[in-house]
Amino acid sequence: MTAPDLLPALRRMGLAGPGETPRFTALTGGVSSDIWRVDLAAGPVCVKRALPKLRVAADWQAPVVRNLYEARWMRVAAGIVPQAVPALLGQDDAAGALAMAYLAPEDHPVWKAQLRDGQADPAVAAEVGRRLVRIHAATAADPGLAAEFPTDGIFYDIRLEPYLVATAAAHPDCADALLALVETTRATKRALVHGDVSPKNILIGPQGPVFIDAECAWWGDPAFDLAFCLNHLLLKGLWRPESAGQFLACFDALAVAYLAGVDWEPAAAFEARAARLLPGLLLARVDGKSPVEYLTDSAQKDRVRRVAKPLLLAPPNRLAQIRIAWAEELSL
Structure with missing residues (x-):
């Protein structure tokens, strides 16, 4: 067509x-x-x-x-x-x-492009977190919305299988941990999830961040959205090492702003799920069906594996544990 x-x-x-x-x-x-x-x-x-x-x-x-x-x-x-x-x-x-x-690129640049060019503003990242958690919190308070999103199968087909299940096949030593993440995520039904909160799907407009490309919309675990976005802020430290410290500042700002708005369950329980998902998503972006296009060097991919695999096998409860491990890998 x-x-x-x-x-x-x-x-x-x-x-x-x-x-x-x-x-x-x-x-x-x-x-x-x-x-x-x-x-x-x-x-x-x-x-x-x-x-x-x-x-x-x-x-x-x-x-x-x-x-x-x-x-x-x-x-x-x-x-x-x-x-x-x-x-x-x-x-x-x-x-x-x-x-x-139609949002013109002149006044709605893509966040990924800004990050690529070293424009890593923690205030922008914090606002991404605040807007995302507002959507999650408001929908968590309206569970009747679940009936409008019977998309468990779609979410599995375009998120869980190509990311976590495919990565489990590539790493048999981590397969149990990755498949456990799949089952926990599938079983957690809390709020309306965007499913692809990536800097390439966030425009930075005159009135702040704008989310696009919600093709993976799903009634499920909002921890997936937070982990998915934070994952990109880590990986971009390998893509643009000169800005890695700024990306980690954005990681901190986004996580803090988001967690401050979690009101549908204990924030510590939510953070633990996001923290356990994050190493799986890190590994998936080099060894799943949808690897990030900007990490092509085998040495870069090995650095991701070196951080992600131990965290999968000894799951963290705090996002800061992953941030610290990544900063150590990058010698920051």
């Missing part, structure tokens, strides 16, 4: 008039979806359509119905922190596509 084939969907969503022929411009950055800027008579919008097979080296299939749940996540999050999500303009089941406000 080519971009113009989405024109009927735009008309069904009420965004394109019957005689209108908008211009489609493909946008880069998506491995799981096709994304376009669409210039309509009323102005530009962003249209996203889920792919049945992700653009990675491994054979990674995922149901396109996840587009529907992404749209639902956006609606819920907008009701809690409106400035933290693009405005949802429509969703079309038949095309597996959604339309949202």
Whole structure:
């Protein structure tokens, strides 16, 4: 299906008039979806359509119905922190596509790009933590939302299996620990989870951080979101070693801000789950189905393994334990 084939969907969503022929411009950055800027008579919008097979080296299939749940996540999050999500303009089941406000890169840079360039501001990281925990806390207080996100199978297929299960196959000595993380995560049902809180999916706009790409939306364990994001702040210390100390300051700021907002369960219990997940996710980003693209050197990957594997085998209860081990590895 080519971009113009989405024109009927735009008309069904009420965004394109019957005689209108908008211009489609493909946008880069998506491995799981096709994304376009669409210039309509009323102005530009962003249209996203889920792919049945992700653009990675491994054979990674995922149901396109996840587009529907992404749209639902956006609606819920907008009701809690409106400035933290693009405005949802429509969703079309038949095309597996959604339309949202187009956020120009000039005033909504990607956080990953800023981190790459050494712009690692702990105040930005803290606000990411505050907004994320507000969404988790508000949804934890509304358990009726669980019925709108029957996505256990999708979350397993596009998060738990390619990350933790695949990594268990690559590391038999850590398999029991990794598979135990899978079972604990699957069984923990607390709040609405984004599932892909990564710096590449966070825009830094004039009103603060904006979360995008909630294709993995799931009613489950919010500890996954926190661990997933903190993981990237650690790994980027290998990508940009000159900024590693600043990334660790961002790690601290995000974790502290987030944990201060945990009110649906004891914060210590929550932190323990996040701390135990984090080494598994560290290892998964070098040996799972979706390795980070910026760590290509075998020596870098070995450093990740050297930190992650002992922590998997002797699980920590505090995020600070992982931060300390990583700082020691980086000689900070």
